[in-house]
Amino acid sequence: MSIANEPAAKDVKELKEINEVSLMYLNRDLSWIEFNRRVLEEAQDPSTPLLERVKFLAIVSSNLDEFMSVRVAGLLDQMKAGYNKKDFTGYTPAGLLKRIMKRTAKMVSEQYRSYREINRFLTKEGIVFTEYEELNASQKKAMDAYYHDIVFPVLTPMAVDQSRPFPLVHNHSLYLAVVLVRDGDDPDDEPYFAIVQVPSNLSRYIPVPTRTNSKKQEFILLEELIEHHIQSLFSGYTPISVHGFRITRNADLTLNEEGAEDLLEEIEKELRRRRWGSPVRLEVQEGMHPYALAQLQEEFEIAEHIFEIDGPIDLTYLMKLAVNLNGFDHLRYPRLQAKYPQEFEENHDFFTLLKQKDVLVHHPYESFDAVTDFIVHAAYDPHVLAIKMTLYRVSGNSPIIQALARAAESGKQVTVVVELKARFDEERNIAWARKLEKSGCHVVYGLVGLKTHAKITLVVRQEENTLRRYVHVGTGNYNDSTARLYTDVGLFTSNSIIGEDASALFNEITGYSAPHDWQAVAVAPTDLKDKLFELIQREAEHAKAGRPARIVAKMNSLSNQEVVDALYAASQAGVKIDLIVRGVCCLRPGVAGLSENITVRSIVDRFLEHSRMYFFENGGEVDVYLSSADWMTRNLTRRIELMCPVFDSKLKQMMIQILSVQLNDNVKARELMPNGTYVRVKNELTPYRSQFESMKIMSWKKLQLEP
Numbered sequence: 001m002s003i004a005n006e007p008a009a010k011d012v013k014e015l016k017e018i019n020e021v022s023l024m025y026l027n028r029d030l031s032w033i034e035f036n037r038r039v040l041e042e043a044q045d046p047s048t049p050l051l052e053r054v055k056f057l058a059i060v061s062s063n064l065d066e067f068m069s070v071r072v073a074g075l076l077d078q079m080k081a082g083y084n085k086k087d088f089t090g091y092t093p094a095g096l097l098k099r100i101m102k103r104t105a106k107m108v109s110e111q112y113r114s115y116r117e118i119n120r121f122l123t124k125e126g127i128v129f130t131e132y133e134e135l136n137a138s139q140k141k142a143m144d145a146y147y148h149d150i151v152f153p154v155l156t157p158m159a160v161d162q163s164r165p166f167p168l169v170h171n172h173s174l175y176l177a178v179v180l181v182r183d184g185d186d187p188d189d190e191p192y193f194a195i196v197q198v199p200s201n202l203s204r205y206i207p208v209p210t211r212t213n214s215k216k217q218e219f220i221l222l223e224e225l226i227e228h229h230i231q232s233l234f235s236g237y238t239p240i241s242v243h244g245f246r247i248t249r250n251a252d253l254t255l256n257e258e259g260a261e262d263l264l265e266e267i268e269k270e271l272r273r274r275r276w277g278s279p280v281r282l283e284v285q286e287g288m289h290p291y292a293l294a295q296l297q298e299e300f301e302i303a304e305h306i307f308e309i310d311g312p313i314d315l316t317y318l319m320k321l322a323v324n325l326n327g328f329d330h331l332r333y334p335r336l337q338a339k340y341p342q343e344f345e346e347n348h349d350f351f352t353l354l355k356q357k358d359v360l361v362h363h364p365y366e367s368f369d370a371v372t373d374f375i376v377h378a379a380y381d382p383h384v385l386a387i388k389m390t391l392y393r394v395s396g397n398s399p400i401i402q403a404l405a406r407a408a409e410s411g412k413q414v415t416v417v418v419e420l421k422a423r424f425d426e427e428r429n430i431a432w433a434r435k436l437e438k439s440g441c442h443v444v445y446g447l448v449g450l451k452t453h454a455k456i457t458l459v460v461r462q463e464e465n466t467l468r469r470y471v472h473v474g475t476g477n478y479n480d481s482t483a484r485l486y487t488d489v490g491l492f493t494s495n496s497i498i499g500e501d502a503s504a505l506f507n508e509i510t511g512y513s514a515p516h517d518w519q520a521v522a523v524a525p526t527d528l529k530d531k532l533f534e535l536i537q538r539e540a541e542h543a544k545a546g547r548p549a550r551i552v553a554k555m556n557s558l559s560n561q562e563v564v565d566a567l568y569a570a571s572q573a574g575v576k577i578d579l580i581v582r583g584v585c586c587l588r589p590g591v592a593g594l595s596e597n598i599t600v601r602s603i604v605d606r607f608l609e610h611s612r613m614y615f616f617e618n619g620g621e622v623d624v625y626l627s628s629a630d631w632m633t634r635n636l637t638r639r640i641e642l643m644c645p646v647f648d649s650k651l652k653q654m655m656i657q658i659l660s661v662q663l664n665d666n667v668k669a670r671e672l673m674p675n676g677t678y679v680r681v682k683n684e685l686t687p688y689r690s691q692f693e694s695m696k697i698m699s700w701k702k703l704q705l706e707p
Contacts, residue, residue: 024568024594026586026676027089028559029071029096033103034678035583036063038604038670040107044114050125051322051331052606053118058319060111064104065172065248065316072100072305073250073280088561089586101305112311125331126216132228135208135220142209143220147229151202155226157233159194166299167195171249171277174198174314176223177284177292179241180234192237193295196230198223198244204317217325221312241289244313245296249277286310333606336695338367338484350377350492351461354470359492360651362658363476364607365694368483371490372399374472378459379407385467386413388506389457393477394432400478401432405439414441417509419452444510447640450525452509454642455490455628458502469499473521473644475611475626486610487691489626489658491646495520498644509640524629524641529562531643532631535616535623536566536575543574547619552659554580554613557630558587571597580662581672582609584632590674600672601681603665605691613655614643624655658694665690 042048043056078093086092091099119129135143157178158167169175180192198204199222206225208218227242279300284293286308297303322332329335341361347353350373361370376399378384387407394401408414418433437443455474460467476488493499497520504516505523515526522531536551543549551570558564558579564587571577577598579587589598603609612627629641646652662669667689670678 023591024588025089025561025564026588027087027091027096028584028586029067029075029100030103030676031559031584031586032067032071033100033107034676035602035604036060036067037107038602038678039063040111040114042604043111043118049331049333050118050121051325051328052333053114054122054318054322057111057115057118058316058322060107061315062319064108068104068248068281069171069251069277072097073278075100076278076280077250105307108307108309111315112309115311115315125328127325127328128216128218129205130208130218130220131224132220135218136211139208139211139218143206143225144229146206147225148232151199151222151226152229152232154199154202155196155233157194157196159192160295161192169195169247169300170197171251172246172314173200174223174244174246176226176230177241177243177245177288177296178230178234178239179289179292180237180239182237191240191291193292194234196226196233198226203320205321217327219321223312241292243285243288243292244309245285245288245292246283246313247279247300248281248283250280251277281305281307283307283309283313285313336364336484338364338369340367341370344370344373350374351381351463351468351470351494354492354494355468358495358646358648358651360646360648360654361490361492362654362694363483363488363490364485365487368480371472371474371478371483372403372480374459374492375400375457376403378461378470379403379410379412381461383462384412384459385462386415386460387457388415388417388460388502389478390417390419390452390454391432391478392419392453392455393479393482398432398478398480400480401435404436404441408436408440415444415506415510416441417444417452417506419445442510447509449638451639453628453635453639454505454523456502456505456642458499458506460503468494469496469502470494471498471502473498473502473626473642475613475628486608487694488611489613489655491626491644491651495647505642520645520647522643524635524639525637528629528641528643529560529636532563532636533566535614536563536570538618539575539616540570540573542617542619543570545619548617549573549575549619550615550617551575551577552580552615552663553577553631554609554611554659554662555630556582556610556612557584557632559584559632560636561586561633563631563636567598568594571595578663580609580659585672588674588676589672595674601663601665601669602672602678603662603669603690605668605689607691611658613659615656615659622652622656624652626655661690661693664688664693 039056040060043053043060075093075097079097084092084094132140132143160166176196176198178194178196180194181187182192202222204222205219206222208220210216223244230239230242279302282296282300282302282305284296284306341359343353343359344350353359375387378387387404404414404416416436433443455477457472459470461470472490472492474488474490476483476486501518501521508516518527522528539549539551558581567577567587572594575597579598579600580603581600582602582604585600587595587598587600589595589600612629614625614627616623624646625643626646627641627643629635629643635641646655665688666681666683666685667687668691669681671681672678
């Protein structure tokens, strides 16, 4: 497979500095920035449907918000604590922060250039964002009425002076900074300053009545409408400057789990403290009045990390626009009609079918309804005695929650491990935890110091004179909403060995149990990392002995140094290693004498690549696993994770087929170069887009399932 040449415009000096820092590893945070750049490239790609490009612009912003509030915030905390040691990639916190901010500023500038370009294309398609002064008389009248009837009543002007201290500015909320002079005062006197929060519970974009004989859909931004009417909030004063701003705060939770009598209450307290997190980034509208900027800098004690935005601050609102806009389906991807898994369609009795064979499902190409139906089926089956499952992130109106509540109310033993520390989903998970407790479920919040990230459901059923265990293990969350947007795989099985391991796992989480001697699965933090080392080393031994040796691993991120070193050693032993890593990758592929047998590619496309799948050739006796765990330090040492083998030979072939489809992508795949840059895979073969090919999965799955 040939690879496109490295972009000629690459900053050679920067590459030299990177290589001087570390010849063996790529930095995690800089690698993440490269990932978000690939997301931005999808917004820039003219072959991507226009409203899908709008979505990618929004995703870039939401990704960057989380990165700033967690990763950058962590670096600032280290610097405040006086920590200046280098990480394994060769960076001190201060040195890394400097490079991050440089690259991030460049990315934001590119993002807004893309926004302006896309906005021009939207206008040509009849989707127009306009300013108040460009409206005609009837439109202005309608917008004036909307402002006075809907917007004005919820606005609160907040003056800042000696008697009124600076009010709390919420994380990631949009505000207007207003500089005023009092009527009759000397123009040379110091001006007055106030802020106005742009209401987050109103739509950011407001539909404008259609012009006569026009088919265009026009919108005005909420902050534009408020700015035009700002005088209504400050009688007796004249506004001389109105500009938007937004603060990003440290949003990472700091929990004392061991000292918390009630973890749920402790997390609720931390969520309230999050509002007062230390400022990390200040975004201001370009051209902000110097007096307003000085006021903000003084209040937030921020001299650096200020981004001047040439356009609307916070483009995350574009996601709702792209999703909710009616009449423009030709500017979107065709709707995916997910297939109900063929095996369950032919036999609606889950338990009868799973006694006969295992079933593998591939989302979103196959419907997540099968997972929901499995749990609903168990909830209503009179022979089911117990249901146990983990919940990390669930949707806003999850049918799974309703089914679990119903099962508990009907007398079944229902145990749910709810991860309260799932970042930015804490409040939702607290709500579900309370709902489940009220219905009679046993709710467990996991183990101290560990996040429960494993995705597993165990159903215990009375069948004649015995009990049988049915298990679902997945790579993704039990979330019917994201299951339509993320690629994941899931295994349904009644394999007794996997079932016994599943019971032992829940016993360890909910009770007092010594570490289990796992028969099939591997569990973090106790032995999953050791199992990976064992599997990687085994491939190295096969290669040294001249036997078939290959590793294909698909994951979201690879950042654990020990795993990277193990892969380097296997490469040097002659193992062919193909990694499919969507996001962060700290491994440098293709380095002579170190990693010349390793390739790394990333696929960013319509769906978020989320599945974790691992293939080990094992001298011809192939082993295949699905997992909840990425190869990151947090997954291997600070989380409860699960790696489960696939035993059925046909299902192994299905997993291998999924990986092969990804490796053959030459449309949306980018390959990682030794210098840390990504370039699009290009060859002379027919264009092959893995996600589009996967939409045809039912045809080849049918062939795989036939005798």
